[in-house]
Amino acid sequence: MPQLRRPLVVAVPTEDLREALASVPATDVVVWDLSGEPPRPDLDVVVVPYMSDPTALTALEGLRPLLVQSQSIGYEGVSAVLPAGLTFSNAAGVHETSTAELAIGLMIASQRRLPALIRAQADHRWAHAASLSLADSRVLVVGQGGVGRAVVSRLRPFEVDVVRVAATHREDAEGVVWAVGELPGLLPDADVVVLAVPLNASTVGLVNREFLATMRPGALLVNVARGQVVVTEDLVEAVRAGQIRAALDVVDPEPLPPEHALWDLDEVLLTPHVGGHSAAMRPRVVALLRRQLDALSAGAPPHNVVIPARTTTPPAGA
Template sequence: MSGHHGPLVVTVPTEELRAALAPIAGTEVTVWDLSGPPPRADLDLVVVPYMAAPTVLTALRGLRPLVVQSQSIGYEGVSTVLPDGHVFCNAAGVHEASTAELAVGLMIASQRRLPTLLRAQAEHRWAHAESPALADSKVIVVGQGGVGRAVVGRLKPFEVDVLRVATHGRVDADGVVRAVGELPALLPDADIVVLAVPLNPSTAALVDREFLAAMKPAALLVNVARGGVVVTADLVDAVRAGRVRAALDVVDPEPLPPEHALWGLEGVILTPHVGGHSAAMHPRVVALLRRQLDALAGGAPPHNIVIPARP
């Protein structure tokens, strides 16, 4: 491919990103959050607002083919609204470390009863008691994409028995990866089950009543994937019955309505979809955008293409 002729025309959703990219030679950077009409017609790269609904992409209709850059890893629902001709790239490499960090934090917080201890602190009570541990537990990590691999890597120093599960079973440099179809036989022995899969037709409602019934009594379900991977009503029933505990960064529906039962259930920790939203995000997004601009300027294919251009 030949190099790009003339300056690259880029839109970003925030002034912070504009300031980070504006000094790059050969680029013209404008702030546009995809609300309202585009600032100009000759765009080369459009950066989507973080956590925006896919429907914002309808603002790209009528524009010449361009590269659309997400700030998220997941891209469910995008293909149905992305106008033809545009290439869609996700933010693989940006959020995996922070999301895995939160997953481990949720495991520790739930196993070591931190919510209970913090409530006792607020009441000035010395609530000494034994708790479950992360050490010596058996942890199933479902999903071996970037986030799942990052979770496994961070669990290694914690002296746990990690079992990796993916769509298809295989053997790699780190050992055996079990197939998702084997989960019914694996769940009864696991102390913790971590969900780190994309949301797609094969994973939607993966964790249902039968899945939860197969889990070890009082086991912990950690979801840093997508809320739709879990049937929420079934999870509520299982937690109420004392069958399982849960630590959730994502839920369905999202955001969770104030009156929803999950808020008040004993044994549930909720965080508001902040897995990737740490101080590490901005510099990693900027680094990804710089790589994209280098590729476009040199006539190379964009990085992280997850939806190629449709004619």
């Protein structure tokens, strides 16, 4: 990629991001949230609105930016709608810390019965009782990408027995990483199972009736991956039967309809897909964008490319 001889033209979805990048040399920053007409035809970088539906990317048809930059790690559904010829990067490095932090918080809150204690506080009841703990438990972390590794590193000081699971069996400096195919032999001994896998053809519906039935009775399922990794109907059935408990930052469908059964299950703790949406997000997004602009200005390849430019757009559902 040749070094650019003109200012980079960058479209960001918010005024806040425009201000954060205003001081970057040799850069023109404009605001565009992919709705309406693009502000100019010569955009070099387009930053996608956070948590937007992938179909918003159809607004890029006819444009030829050097890079389309997401503010999320996941990019499911993007390939089917990203116009041909465009390069797409995800936000690896932005959300892992906050998502792992929330995963730990969900584990502690569920194990130590914080929702029940908060309800007791609202009723002015002194509800002293013993609870489960995170210490001395066995925690299965399924998925060893950025989020999974961040969860593991934060679990270590809690004096837990961490069992790592990934797509394939291997060994590294920290010991064994078990394969997803070996889960049936691992689930019965786990007190907590954390889902931190990407959403793809091999993980859709991974947690189904059989998976849940194999878990230790009363164990906790924590999902900070994607809602479709879990078969929701099977999860509701298992929780209602008293088989397992759940702490979920992501669900299917999302957002969860007001009448959905998950809202009213005592052994389910819900947060509305806020794992990466913390005060740590903005500075890390800005830092990533600055690195991308430095690379593009120098004629270097962009970082975090997950969908390289191609000549044709795959059909929907591909």
